[in-house]
Amino acid sequence: MAKTKRKGKRQRLSSSYRRLVRRADRVLEENDVDLRPDNWQQVVLDWLEPAGPDQDTLAAFMAAHETELGLPWAREMLRLEVFFQADDYEQIIAHYERGLSRYPRCGLVELWAADNVFRRAGDYWRARGMYCFAMEQMPDHPKPYYEVGFMHYLLGDFPGALDWFNQAADRVEADDAMLGSVIYYNRALVRYVVEGDRKAALADIREALRRRPDYAQAKVARQALRRGELRWIP
């Protein structure tokens, strides 16, 4: 009986996945997406619009694996983008597993999917492997280091979190406002707990606010640190 129930649930999930893939295809049609052997790489870049150096990373990945990827992979990537735009994390994870797992792993795609596996599905151990893969593929990218640092913080490993945040801070660009500010903000708090170094923590908070002057949590943390109180509001 239990077996039939499980099978029933699997079938429902499978049918829901296929239905959403069809819906994504309709979205692509409505947007006149025209994937061809001579343009699929550019269409993927245009649709996904990866920021800054990520654009070069994705372009290099497609060039390196051109023969293994091609039109079918490009279509799966565009579907993935539709699911990202719909903010449907369950479908993002399902599509990462079912649509993309047969192709070479791309560090950038792992990074995007891992955020959903980690923060929304709460599957920390799986996400950890994906972030580590992203680090191997993109050793200069600050985000996987930051995410693993945040994971260590959530696991209660504050010294480990500090190590990872240090590595993220070493890699983040000086003009990266969003990621840079959260890296410095979190490093400040962990640094204060692990090392008790209020000056260093305040310097990190100042750096977070330099990058994002309207960062409300950093302002609160700055006041608390100045008063010598630890008010942890991540």
Next chain:
Amino acid sequence: MTDESIYVEVKAYWSPTRASAERITQMQLEFSLNHYPPKGGDSIAEIAWSTGSVEQAMAELPSFVPEQVREICRSLLQPWPEGRYTEAYGRCGGILNLYTPPWGEPEDEAWAAMLAGWQQARFADEQSRQEALQALEQRWNHTPHPFWAGLTPAQVLVGGGRREAELAEEFLARLKETYDGHGFSSDGDALQQTLLLLRGWQVQPRGDGLTPQEIILAERDELLARRTRALQQAGRADP
């Protein structure tokens, strides 16, 4: 009718995941097994350690304790292994680890790294190789582990005590007050918010200047010392 009154309190907790809800029972049983009378006397766990008899310790449990709970107690009271404390993987790790998604040896990067170092090292003979492995296992047992919120496997295996029980109640009440009935965008979001609350709470100094984390670690060390004493008094080895 005995001269001891029986007090049963039923409490409801809010929990972000099924796994953490299931661990609450184990955590509270660990607290109960480590409870010793303040004016002297042994805890149920100490009876098991000093006598080497799980059944003798189990006899101390009140008669109304259901069989299902007895089974959990029996498994918690099992003698510790001489080598690596792998049983710690199956323990809840107390309030500091209650919400950590379940993990085990496959995820244990710390042990994998230690083992890789041993495998690459050269030894004069097989005996020294095996001795090095045994030493490594003991080192793992007593090294703070990143995935156990800095507790050592020995600290995980010994369980929590009276002060951790009070702190756990305090945190669980705060968690319920903060998040019960709160809408979360996903299971992962509920888990993350819970962990953020926990990690903030555990490092806030209290009236005596100590943080919950410091109190919990110190108490688990005390319990480990009581265990060593119990084993020594009984003339039993502490592996």
